[in-house]
Amino acid sequence: MIATLLVIVAAYLIGALSGGLLIGRLLGKADLRAAGSGNAGATNALRTGGRLYGVLVLLFDLAKGVVAAGLLPLLVAGGPGWLAFACGAAAVIGHVYPVYFGFAGGKGAATLIGVLVVLAPGPLVPGVLTFVVVLVLSGMVSLAILLAMGAVVFTQAVWVWPALGSAPVLFALAMWLLMLFTHRSNVSRLLAGEESRFERVMLLRRRR
Numbered sequence: 001m002i003a004t005l006l007v008i009v010a011a012y013l014i015g016a017l018s019g020g021l022l023i024g025r026l027l028g029k030a031d032l033r034a035a036g037s038g039n040a041g042a043t044n045a046l047r048t049g050g051r052l053y054g055v056l057v058l059l060f061d062l063a064k065g066v067v068a069a070g071l072l073p074l075l076v077a078g079g080p081g082w083l084a085f086a087c088g089a090a091a092v093i094g095h096v097y098p099v100y101f102g103f104a105g106g107k108g109a110a111t112l113i114g115v116l117v118v119l120a121p122g123p124l125v126p127g128v129l130t131f132v133v134v135l136v137l138s139g140m141v142s143l144a145i146l147l148a149m150g151a152v153v154f155t156q157a158v159w160v161w162p163a164l165g166s167a168p169v170l171f172a173l174a175m176w177l178l179m180l181f182t183h184r185s186n187v188s189r190l191l192a193g194e195e196s197r198f199e200r201v202m203l204l205r206r207r208r
Helices: 002-015 018-027 041-048 051-070 083-096 109-120 120-137 143-163 167-182 185-194 203-207
Strands: none
Touching: 002 051, 018 041, 018 051, 041 051, 041 143, 051 083, 051 109, 083 109, 083 167, 109 120, 109 143, 109 167, 120 143, 143 167, 143 185, 167 185
């Protein structure tokens, strides 16, 4: 039991390594939390620091989820079946509330995608397709993320639950609720019709 708890804590500590802040320091960038939307994630890095910065942050945060959910559980021989999901959730929470950076991190989407690559690659496919379609039509990253995660939850419930039980579905649902919470300011702006658009990826806008 102690080994299981230590692995979950390690997953949190890995998740708490903020790519936006660490890579920003390496590139000589100002604190990402003081620029743009104030978020330490890849989207804000791309908008405020350029393509290289954004891509590096995205890859770093994705890798955290892969390592936490895919590698750390292997350290506990005969560990419980839910351990990988617990490690994945801990990494996402670490990204959102990083102990190294005053518990002020990103919104967790990129790290969650890394977790899903390992734990739910099948349901991730409709999630990615939903994200791309919504993004190019609306230009709203937050809306695309929330609807994509909803697609993952739905696919988990319909496809995975009958075969593997409720744990994957409960994990996906919990992570979707966390995404709703971390994107709550975006949701408020969406409801008010004030959410910003990433116009460079809007196909319809380009055609005009």
